[in-house]
Structures are given as C-alpha cells and as structure tokens.
Amino acid sequence: MKPLFNSKRILVFILLPLIFSCSRRNLGYFSNYGEEKVLTEAITLNKKQPVIQSGDLLQITITDSNPAAAAPFNRISSNSSTTNSSTSNSQEGYLVDENGIIDFPILGRIKIGGQTKAEAKLSLTNLLTNYLGNPIVSIRYLNYRITVLGEVRSPNTFLVPSERINLIEALGMAGDLTIYGKRENIKIINEANGVRTVAQLDLNDKAILDSPYYYLQPNDIVYVEPVTARKDQSSLTRSNISLFLGIVTAASLVILNFR
Known part of the structure; x- marks a missing residue:
C-alpha cells in the first residue's frame, strides 16, 4: 500500500507554521542613511533648554568678590562639615513648589517656575x-x-548629572532594545506646566536626529513598545507554539500513515 504521506510532505507541514509566524523586521538604526562610508551634514537641531517646573530640586550657589557678603545667600546643609559657602556639595537643594516658587535666604519667596536655568540665573x-x-x-x-x-534590557530610572541626554544615550543606559522592541514606534512622554506631550519617534529613520524630542527633558519617560509577537506571548513564544503544533501535526500524520 502506497503511503499517504511521504517525508517531504511531513517536512512541509512542520515548516509551514514557522514560515507564517516569522516576519521580516528592520532592527537597524538610521537605516535610510544610505551606503556612504562618511557622511557630513550640518546640525540643524538646537537643543531645547529645560524649563524649571514644580518638583524640581535645584542647587543654587551664590558667589561674590566678597565671600563674607555672599555667605548669607547660601543655605548650608546641617550635615555639611565645611564652612566654605562656595563648596558645591555643601549646598542644600531648593525644591520648587506646585506654584513654581522657592524660598530663598533673605530674598524670600521667588517664582522661577516656567523659566530656563539661564532665565532664572x-x-x-x-x-x-x-x-x-x-x-x-x-x-x-x-x-x-x-x-x-518597555522592551529594553535594563528598564530603570536614571539620574543625569550632565543635565544633557539624548534618546540614543538613554537607550544605551538601559542596555539597548531587545529584539522584541518596536524600533519604529518609540514614545517620549513629557509633562511640563500642566501639559502632557506624547511624541513618537522612528529609530529606523535618521530624521529623529533633527526631532525636537531627540534631546530629553527632565523627568521624561521613554517607552519602547513590544512587537505584536511579544504582546501575544504568554508562557511560550508564538514561534515555539507554532513549532509545537507543527510537530504534533506531523506526528499525527506519521501515526495515521503507518496504521
């Protein structure tokens, strides 16, 4: 009796679920830069200066040609062991309240919320x-x-001592995207002055280098959305489920063929 199914057909049944479960994805960054070995172009993006807002903790140091005169304007931490008012790590922070106001020695209550650092200075x-x-x-x-x-290797909240960070640096601090991260839909969430902004950036497109959201603002949230395959994943990945079903199907056909 001629077998109903040969080994080639069984192999096709195993591979078909895997073929349909896979899709081609672009995992590179700035893919549309082309094949140039060296590309030079002018930087057109001016970094947006952060605006002071409620909840910010600021270190404000006052110096003068007469150090004794400047001393009363520097609030010294009670835990500091130094009496030099110009030592930066001896200064207490000024917390900006919900109205954008700080309590400053001698000068009293000053509104600096809504200003950049340069404007506040x-x-x-x-x-x-x-x-x-x-x-x-x-x-x-x-x-x-x-x-x-989201889909990064080390999700976390990071302090930025340099007060300057862009999206690529932030993703690098988080260990870069996993293979499940949707590179064409990175969300930047910013809240300032009672307004929430959600921007979407595409890492495959070099245009993000000129985006006003490329440089991050204080307290920004970067969210890397997972691809559909990751969303559908539970205890097993979709590919493993497909492989399992393919094996079960093939095994069933083999059993029926030899009965």
Whole structure:
C-alpha cells in the first residue's frame, strides 16, 4: 500500500507554521542613511533648554568678590562639615513648589517656575545686585532624571548629572532594545506646566536626529513598545507554539500513515 504521506510532505507541514509566524523586521538604526562610508551634514537641531517646573530640586550657589557678603545667600546643609559657602556639595537643594516658587535666604519667596536655568540665573542676579557688588549665580539640577521602560534590557530610572541626554544615550543606559522592541514606534512622554506631550519617534529613520524630542527633558519617560509577537506571548513564544503544533501535526500524520 502506497503511503499517504511521504517525508517531504511531513517536512512541509512542520515548516509551514514557522514560515507564517516569522516576519521580516528592520532592527537597524538610521537605516535610510544610505551606503556612504562618511557622511557630513550640518546640525540643524538646537537643543531645547529645560524649563524649571514644580518638583524640581535645584542647587543654587551664590558667589561674590566678597565671600563674607555672599555667605548669607547660601543655605548650608546641617550635615555639611565645611564652612566654605562656595563648596558645591555643601549646598542644600531648593525644591520648587506646585506654584513654581522657592524660598530663598533673605530674598524670600521667588517664582522661577516656567523659566530656563539661564532665565532664572538672570532673575536672581538682578535681585542680588541690591545686596552684592558682583554676584555670580550658579544653578544645577539635583534630580535631573529620565525613565526608560518597555522592551529594553535594563528598564530603570536614571539620574543625569550632565543635565544633557539624548534618546540614543538613554537607550544605551538601559542596555539597548531587545529584539522584541518596536524600533519604529518609540514614545517620549513629557509633562511640563500642566501639559502632557506624547511624541513618537522612528529609530529606523535618521530624521529623529533633527526631532525636537531627540534631546530629553527632565523627568521624561521613554517607552519602547513590544512587537505584536511579544504582546501575544504568554508562557511560550508564538514561534515555539507554532513549532509545537507543527510537530504534533506531523506526528499525527506519521501515526495515521503507518496504521
């Protein structure tokens, strides 16, 4: 009796589920840059300066040609073992309240929310000229952080001491995307001044280098969406399920063929 199924047909039944479960994906970054070995182009993107907002913790240091005169304007931490008011790590942070206001020594309550650091420095300098001959104001964030979630190898919240970070650097800090990360749909979530913005960027497209969202703002959230295969995954991946079904189908056909 001629077998109903030969080995070639059985192999086809095994491979078909795998073929249909796989799809071609572009896992590269900036894929449309072309084949040039060296490409030089002007940088057109100007980094957007962060705006001070409620919840920010700022270190503000005041110096002057007369250190004794500047000392009362520097709030010294009670845990500091130094008496030098110009030492940056001896300064307490100023927490910006929900109205964008900080409590500053001698000057009292000052509204700096909604300003960039440069604007806040200028405002404080103008106020301090009433008390000091040549005041110099230094401002830095103590809680400049970004959060990277989703299909990355090490999702986490990261502090950024340099106060400057772009999307690629943030993904690098999180260990880069997994193979399940949807590179064409990276979400940047920003909340500032009561407004939430959600931007979508495509890592396959070099145009993100000129996007206003390429450089991250304080407290930004980067979310890497999983591909459909990852969403459908439970205890096994879709490919494993397909392989399992293919083997079961093939085994059933073999059994029926030899009965």
